[in-house]
Amino acid sequence: MKLNLGCGDQIPQGWTNVDYALGAKFAKIPLFSSANRRLKLFNIEWDKEIHVHDLTTRFPWHDGQAECVYSSHTLEHFTREEGLVFLKECHRVLKKDGVIRIVVPDLRVIVENYLNDDIKAVHFLEELGVLYAGVRGRIKSKLARFIQFPHKCMYDSEALLSVMSEIGFKCEQKKVFSSHIKDIALVEREVRAQNAVIVEGRKH
Numbered sequence: 239m240k241l242n243l244g245c246g247d248q249i250p251q252g253w254t255n256v257d258y259a260l261g262a263k264f265a266k267i268p269l270f271s272s273a274n275r276r277l278k279l280f281n282i283e284w285d286k287e288i289h290v291h292d293l294t295t296r297f298p299w300h301d302g303q304a305e306c307v308y309s310s311h312t313l314e315h316f317t318r319e320e321g322l323v324f325l326k327e328c329h330r331v332l333k334k335d336g337v338i339r340i341v342v343p344d345l346r347v348i349v350e351n352y353l354n355d356d357i358k359a360v361h362f363l364e365e366l367g368v369l370y371a372g373v374r375g376r377i378k379s380k381l382a383r384f385i386q387f388p389h390k391c392m393y394d395s396e397a398l399l400s401v402m403s404e405i406g407f408k409c410e411q412k413k414v415f416s417s418h419i420k421d422i423a424l425v426e427r428e429v430r431a432q433n434a435v436i437v438e439g440r441k442h
């Protein structure tokens with residue numbers, strides 16, 4: 239089993255794609271997709287095959303069941319404590335020598351962009367992703383708290399390497415598509431690797 243955790247609309251075949259968004263839950267309801275296309279409640283077309291699970295809680299898989307875990311732009315949506323629970327669960331469900339690969343926005347890049355005047359002070363929090371983004375329409379803005387996941391903890395390469403090593407992974411920083419995961423090109427998106435930190439670890 240290959241786990242893609244916090245998949246969003248990145249749902250490669252052959253992977254168990256997991257998310258907890260309202261859209262992923264609603265997608266299981268017959269006719270929801272066509273209604274969503276008309277009402278445009280959700281920006282993305284959620285796939286009904288997504289495995290719905292809150293990744294801040296115990297995973298529904300057995301110890302050592304997964305050959306690899308991929309998670310892109312998701313860890314930063316958890317508090318530091320939730321992130322630790324999440325990474326411990328990844329460690330538990332991975333088999334020995336299994337690979338974990340985590341991609342997060344690089345806090346250092348955002349701060350450097352601010353210091354270089356590429357990000358203005360008034361836009362800094364938006365760039366950090368810690369706010370609920372403004373949406374048009376009353377229904378959508380009422381739903382914002384249920385359909386948006388602002389960032390709750392930020393990482394740079396040092397912080398991500400440190401927390402993953404703390405959990406027990408043997409880790410290194412990686413570049414886009416450079417991986418021990420054979421079909422990485424199926425699950426990784428180049429655009430998501432820009433201004434991001436990628437750390438890959440192995441359970442030993």
Ligand SMILES: C[S@@+](CC[C@H](N)C(=O)[O-])C[C@H]1O[C@@H](n2cnc3c(N)ncnc32)[C@H](O)[C@@H]1O
Nearest residue numbers: 244245246257258259292293294310311312387
């Ligand atoms: C920024 S998106 C990343 C989507 C995709 N992996 C990518 O890189 O484009 C973060 C995803 O994490 C999901 N997510 C946030 N909190 C979650 C939770 N507690 N359990 C499961 N998924 C969660 C969101 O629904 C969203 O799809």
